[in-house]
Amino acid sequence: MRIAExxxxxxxxxxxxxxxxxxxxxFLADGLVxxxxxxxxxxxxxxxxxxxxxxxxxxxxxxxxxxNVWFDTYHALHAYLRxxxxxxxxxxxxxxxxxxxxxxAGQPPVVHTVxxxxxxxxxxxxxxxxxxxxxxxxxxxxxxxxxxxxxxATIHNGIDPQAYPFQxxxxxxxxxxxxxxxxxxxxxxxxxxxxxxxxxxxIVKRSEPFERAYWEEIVVPMLTDDIEVYEGVSHDVKxxxxxxxxxxxxxxxxxxxxxxxxxxxxACGTPVITCPAGAAGEVVVDGVTGYLRETLDxxxxxxxxxxxxxxxxxxxxxxxxxxADAMVDAYDRLLSDVVARA
Amino acid sequence: MRIAExxxxxxxxxxxxxxxxxxxxxFLADGLVxxxxxxxxxxxxxxxxxxxxxxxxxxxxxxxxxxNVWFDTYHALHAYLRxxxxxxxxxxxxxxxxxxxxxxAGQPPVVHTVxxxxxxxxxxxxxxxxxxxxxxxxxxxxxxxxxxxxxxATIHNGIDPQAYPFQxxxxxxxxxxxxxxxxxxxxxxxxxxxxxxxxxxxIVKRSEPFERAYWEEIVVPMLTDDIEVYEGVSHDVKxxxxxxxxxxxxxxxxxxxxxxxxxxxxACGTPVITCPAGAAGEVVVDGVTGYLRETLDxxxxxxxxxxxxxxxxxxxxxxxxxxADAMVDAYDRLLSDVVARA
Numbered sequence: 001m002r003i004a005e006x007x008x009x010x011x012x013x014x015x016x017x018x019x020x021x022x023x024x025x026x027f028l029a030d031g032l033v034x035x036x037x038x039x040x041x042x043x044x045x046x047x048x049x050x051x052x053x054x055x056x057x058x059x060x061x062x063x064x065x066x067x068n069v070w071f072d073t074y075h076a077l078h079a080y081l082r083x084x085x086x087x088x089x090x091x092x093x094x095x096x097x098x099x100x101x102x103x104x105a106g107q108p109p110v111v112h113t114v115x116x117x118x119x120x121x122x123x124x125x126x127x128x129x130x131x132x133x134x135x136x137x138x139x140x141x142x143x144x145x146x147x148x149x150x151x152x153a154t155i156h157n158g159i160d161p162q163a164y165p166f167q168x169x170x171x172x173x174x175x176x177x178x179x180x181x182x183x184x185x186x187x188x189x190x191x192x193x194x195x196x197x198x199x200x201x202x203i204v205k206r207s208e209p210f211e212r213a214y215w216e217e218i219v220v221p222m223l224t225d226d227i228e229v230y231e232g233v234s235h236d237v238k239x240x241x242x243x244x245x246x247x248x249x250x251x252x253x254x255x256x257x258x259x260x261x262x263x264x265x266x267a268c269g270t271p272v273i274t275c276p277a278g279a280a281g282e283v284v285v286d287g288v289t290g291y292l293r294e295t296l297d298x299x300x301x302x303x304x305x306x307x308x309x310x311x312x313x314x315x316x317x318x319x320x321x322x323x324a325d326a327m328v329d330a331y332d333r334l335l336s337d338v339v340a341r342a
Numbered sequence: 343m344r345i346a347e348x349x350x351x352x353x354x355x356x357x358x359x360x361x362x363x364x365x366x367x368x369f370l371a372d373g374l375v376x377x378x379x380x381x382x383x384x385x386x387x388x389x390x391x392x393x394x395x396x397x398x399x400x401x402x403x404x405x406x407x408x409x410n411v412w413f414d415t416y417h418a419l420h421a422y423l424r425x426x427x428x429x430x431x432x433x434x435x436x437x438x439x440x441x442x443x444x445x446x447a448g449q450p451p452v453v454h455t456v457x458x459x460x461x462x463x464x465x466x467x468x469x470x471x472x473x474x475x476x477x478x479x480x481x482x483x484x485x486x487x488x489x490x491x492x493x494x495a496t497i498h499n500g501i502d503p504q505a506y507p508f509q510x511x512x513x514x515x516x517x518x519x520x521x522x523x524x525x526x527x528x529x530x531x532x533x534x535x536x537x538x539x540x541x542x543x544x545i546v547k548r549s550e551p552f553e554r555a556y557w558e559e560i561v562v563p564m565l566t567d568d569i570e571v572y573e574g575v576s577h578d579v580k581x582x583x584x585x586x587x588x589x590x591x592x593x594x595x596x597x598x599x600x601x602x603x604x605x606x607x608x609a610c611g612t613p614v615i616t617c618p619a620g621a622a623g624e625v626v627v628d629g630v631t632g633y634l635r636e637t638l639d640x641x642x643x644x645x646x647x648x649x650x651x652x653x654x655x656x657x658x659x660x661x662x663x664x665x666a667d668a669m670v671d672a673y674d675r676l677l678s679d680v681v682a683r684a
Contacts, residue, residue: 069411069437070463077441077470095411096438099419103445121412128419 009075031328139279158327164267167243175245180206185251243268269311349385351417373670481621500669506609509585517587527593585610611653
């Protein structure tokens with residue numbers, strides 16, 4: 001198959017630091033090439049891939065411009081104007097790309113992996129396009145949250161366990177990974193670590209204006225000497241911190257559509273203490289690879305007993321259910337089906 | 343002809359206060375209906391038109407969200423998904439709409455009136471679409487600024503002179519109308535009024551975050567008792583201020599693509615003191631309907647001699663060259679041509 005994979009224009013594939021979508025697209029583009037397909041990847045300049053790379057600009061735009069409609073539109077249009085060269089287009093971009101895809105009337109068919117949770121805006125938008133593009137949910141929770149929407153498949157995200165060294169021996173600190181946004185609960189993570197009397201390593205993304213403001217106004221006043229903050233770290237630094245931590249504290253306060261950092265943590269042998277929201281219950285096995293708890297008290301209690309979760313069980317969970325290989329196989333089947341029916 | 347007119351989603355057509363594009367679209371939609379066409383207007387809820395109104399949302403989004411890609415994309419897609427119902431689509435929206443139009447491959451043809459000046463981003467974007475949609479320049483200056491771009495026509499904006507009472511007797515103050523943005527030169531307007539020892543009436547738009555910050559940080563410290571600030575004023579208040587002012591001071595510092603407020607001012611019989619940038623020299627006849635001057639000193643000198651410009655000559659300039667009727671006729675010819683060639 002001649003496949004176009006469209007990543008967002010903002011970060012390289014794979015990402016140098018933050019970028020869950022870009023990590024998934026990296027596995028997909030390389031994996032589909034390995035399975036014999038002719039893959040063109042539309043992604044930021046500087047991306048590294050086994051596919052043919054096409055970048056709409058010489059450099060990725062500064063991430064402080066995230067959401068600026070010019071870059072999203074230019075990048076997506078740049079790809080869709082070449083639609084006739086492909087048997088199928090697989091689009092991971094935000095909003096403009098799938099809208100362009102909806103106008104193609106199936107020539108070629110367009111598959112769109114829905115990246116985020118449902119809001120009033122996304123419900124209205126996807127209701128215009130769900131019968132014109134093939135939507136993929138990244139979790140059962142995301143799909144169940146809006147059953148009126150037509151989905152072609154549910155395909156969990158996956159990672160390459162080889163890239164996540166297994167670390168069975170733990171040190172006395174917690175780790176948090178997430179955007180500086182109340183959805184991801186950084187202040188609750190700080191509160192849990194304080195009450196559990198453990199140091200906290202925070203790997204944060206705070207590049208967008210709202211994130212910077214939230215970080216400065218809400219999070220900074222809560223920081224103490226026991227908290228180390230990391231930003232823009234490499235993969236190696238991230239997996240080292242993830243592997244050595246006693247647990248990841250991921251006290252989400254939104255319908256997490258998947259939560260890639262949870263499987264990254266488990267792959268390193270580190271259990272995840274999170275809240276029963278969105279896809280968390282599909283990813284974490286309560287009492288085995290971490291804990292799903294609602295309140296601050298319960299989260300603190302979970303930290304106290306997290307040693308009961310076997311690092312090997314965490315690793316095994318990822319190897320059995322969340323590998324990039326399984327994900328690529330599932331997309332390969334879906335794309336083949338969609339092309340056969342076109 | 344079955345014509346779709348697409349306005350941006352942000353303000354009603356016609357606008358209640360700020361909204362140059364919405365004013366032009368209002369004349370076009372009504373004028374094309376009056377000429378016997380079947381016109382559907384995609385515009386914000388609450389718009390008033392002789393065309394069939396279709397709104398993508400119950401209320402226009404708050405203007406502080408201007409530029410939010412969800413609203414632009416949803417609104418444009420909502421219109422373009424009905425493309426087959428029309429012989430021609432005339433799009434006044436910002437970025438996403440014309441990108442969708444470019445994918446239609448001429449079925450039906452899409453005409454896009456370019457709203458803004460050229461930037462690095464717009465040059466790159468329009469170079470992708472200029473052979474797929476029929477671009478209309480709103481001034482010769484806008485078109486000459488980027489001659490590599492293929493334009494179908496240059497059509498000046500126009501207004502209905504009836505809606506602008508002619509006021510030949512003037513009072514001792516200047517008037518400024520514009521966004522709170524350095525492009526429009528509000529601080530230079532204040533400086534000119536101060537040095538000319540005249541009060542200044544400022545009709546400003548400051549709804550977007552950058553505009554609010556610029557206003558608070560840069561403009562507010564320069565305000566004095568001699569300056570009256572108006573925001574969100576009705577048409578009646580605006581034309582009353584425009585008509586009574588000795589002159590409009592419009593010291594632009596960007597390649598103004600047209601400058602609708604200049605013809606609104608002249609229609610009221612009020613000369614315009616502006617700078618030789620963008621379309622200003624096509625709109626203002628130097629020494630007859632105002633002055634084109636570069637420096638602050640020259641602008642102050644122009645204020646001192648502005649009584650030499652006859653209010654009747656200002657009015658006549660609009661009646662002869664910038665009426666809505668002439669504009670609608672020009673678009674009617676262009677749309678008919680485009681449909682005939684499709």
